[in-house]
Amino acid sequence: MDVISEAFSQAIRLIGTLDDKLIEIVALSLRVSLSAVAIATILGLPVGAGLAVAKFPGRQTLVVMLNALMGLPPVVVGLLVYLLLSRAGPLGPFGILFTPEAMIMAQTVLIFPIIAALTRQAVEDAWNEYREQLTSLGARGWTAALTLVWDIRFSLITAVLAGLGRAAAEVGAVIIVGGNIDGVTRVMTTTIALETSKGDLPLALSLGMILVTLVLLLNAAAQSLKQLAERRYG
Template sequence: MNDFTQAIQLAATLIGRFDPELRGIIALSLGVSLTASALAFIIGSPLGLALAIGRFPGRQALIVTANALLGLPPVVVGLGVYLLLSRSGPLGSLGILFTPAAMILAQAILGIPIVVALVHRMTVDLWATYGEALLVDGASHIRAAASLMNIGREGLVVAFLAAFGRAIAEVGAILIVGGNIRGYTRTMTTAIALETSKGELSLALALGIILIALSMTVSAFSHMFGRTLRH
């Protein structure tokens, strides 16, 4: 019990003085996850929109696939990206394995299905409500799509936040492709796993507290924008 109390006190001290190592890990985590979430959003939102308003062969199969990929195991994604970026892989010449770029790629792949699924679900309802009216008014499909995105901007924010929530909490994939290198690819989740395995609970607790606070903030914003969207 004394060890646990001491670990909590040390964790509070680390947070209170914003320890340099703690600060570096948090900055890297946020940088990687925000970049990955932005990439997932840029790629996933047009795909979700196309699946909602487009009519083309194989559309239903793509919708099913996008929803099935929501449960994609992170370690499998990590393994796939590792093989892709390894020296013998097709992108090995880039030399980005065990770098933040590889971690961003892995997190973006995990976030894309989330964005596609959420944007598709939102846009299907909006298209059913406003799509015909927009086309009758003379808008092209591209302009109609832009109008739908403007109407559903709160839903787009929810999709981005959901991708960010998945990215910031990820450990398996980025551990494989990032290597958990101190000061370079060590994020909050990988640091928590490492420090816990070493029995060094103070830094792990400090990072865990901050990670929970971030997750709660993301959930609160998602709930707020979700309620706005429903109303």
């Protein structure tokens, strides 16, 4: 018990003194996760909205596949991205394996199905409700899809937050494509795993506390923004 108490005390001390190594790891984690969420959101919103509104052969199969991809094992994604970025892979000449860019790519692949699938469900519900009204106004296809995305934009914050939660908790894929290199690709989750295995509990605990706090703050901020916007715009 004394060991755990001492570890917590040292963890709080690391946070309080703004340890350089701690700040570096947190900054890289935010860069990787937020970049991946931004890219996945830009790609996922139109894809999900398009699937919700469009009618074409094989649509239901794509919907089922998209929902299934929400549960992609991170280590499998990491392996696939590794093969793409390795020297023998098609993207090998770019030389981005074991860099933050590779980690962003892996996280984007993991997050995209989540945002796209949740967007599809939300937009499809709205489309079923407003289909006749939009059709009477001449809105069809992409016009209707983008109109609905804008109309329910505050509800779609939930989809983005789900993607952010997946990114923040990711370990397997980023270790494989990033290599967990100190000072280069070491993020909060991979450092927690490494330092815990080494027995360095203070650093692992301090990063764990920061990670939980950041996720809570981002979710609270997004929820507050959503509620404020709903009150203002109805």
